[in-house]
Amino acid sequence: MSGSTIHIGGTAIAPGESVTLDLPVASLYSHAPMTLPVHVIRSKRDGPSLFVSAAVHGDEINGVEIIRRLLRLPQLKKLRGTLLAIPIVNVYGFVSRSRYLPDRRDLNRSFPGSDRGSMAARLAELFIKEIVDQSDYGIDLHTGAVHRENLPQIRANLDDPETARIAHAFHVPVLLNANVRDGSLRQVAAERGIPILLYEAGEALRFDEHSIRAGVKGIVAVMRELRMLPASSRLRKRTEPLIARATTWERAGRSGILRVTAPLGARVRRNEVIGVIADPFGQQELEVRAHAAGIIIGRTNLPLVNEGEGLFHVARFESAKLAGDTVEAFQADALPIHPDFDDEPPIV
DSSP, X not given: OTTSOEEETTEEEOTTOEEEEEEEEOOOTTSOOEXXXXXXXXXXXXXXXXXXXXXXXXXXXXXXXXXXXXXXXXXXXXXXXXXXXXXXXXHHHHHHTOSSOTTSOOGGGSOSOOTTSOXXXXXXXXXXXXXXXXXXXXXXXXXXXTTEEEEEEEEEXXXXXXHHHHHHHHOOSEEEEXXXXXXXXXXXXXXXXXXXXXXXXXXXXXXXXXXXXXXXXXXXXXXXHTTSSOOOSSOOOOOOOXXXXXEEEEEOSXXXXXXXXXXXXXXXXXXXXXXXXXXXXXXXXXXXXXXXOEEEEEEEOOSEXXXXXXXXXXXXXXXXXXXXXXXXXXXXHHXXXXXXXXXXXXXX
């Protein structure tokens, strides 16, 4: 696509141009206008077209910072192809600090959308027409929900060879061969033959430096794999990610106050105690045990829990020890200062 002029929102963008567009969406009831911000960088050199999006769920803000840092990288001067950056897709939820749109619909269950449907459907239709249909690849950035934190992970259709190739290139410790959900961005992109990765890391309404750095590095690694950026001159030993064969949620057996004893990313053994639920008086306590060996890839950060609530998300592997070693290597590699990415102080 890089060799010809493309049109987004009625604006012609030729090779070699960089523009920021504001695509009109439904105004607020106060008559205040709302727009979908899109930054497009086009190289004169041929290459793929990649979109990177964040805040499809309006309260998942880690990806907004990831895209900000991505756009500041000096490596983009050597770009081949086209980069479409959409830091805030659900602008309504972002403004109101909500996962949802004003009509309480989940945008990531509303694709491909319709220009005659709900607000969510109309925004989804605009995003598909103006962004996804202009792209060869996609990376969609997410976090856990409110009070839920995820270990950096990629969810994708790993049965598709091209999707698996860029998923491995992203270099997170865990890959989930996740089924697509009806109405999701991943589903619609797959139907159009566009390989797409969903990056999950951190918690809603919170910045997490570890997750942000891992996201920036992962996107750059994918762009290098696609030859949109030149290969790194720094030769570094990379730990191969592992594909989870299954995941399970450990749930609260009763309501109470949770004391967590296993951190995010921990390797757990079958039947190991990973938390304790107690009443406020300490008279009744219930141990939360892992039903299978694996790695904790998600957990609640809120100690107040109700019966049946998901507390720990455990991914299972052929070798839990190997998976644990992979996570430890990733965590050790993610935070040290790296001249390609770290020209500003980390968020603390």
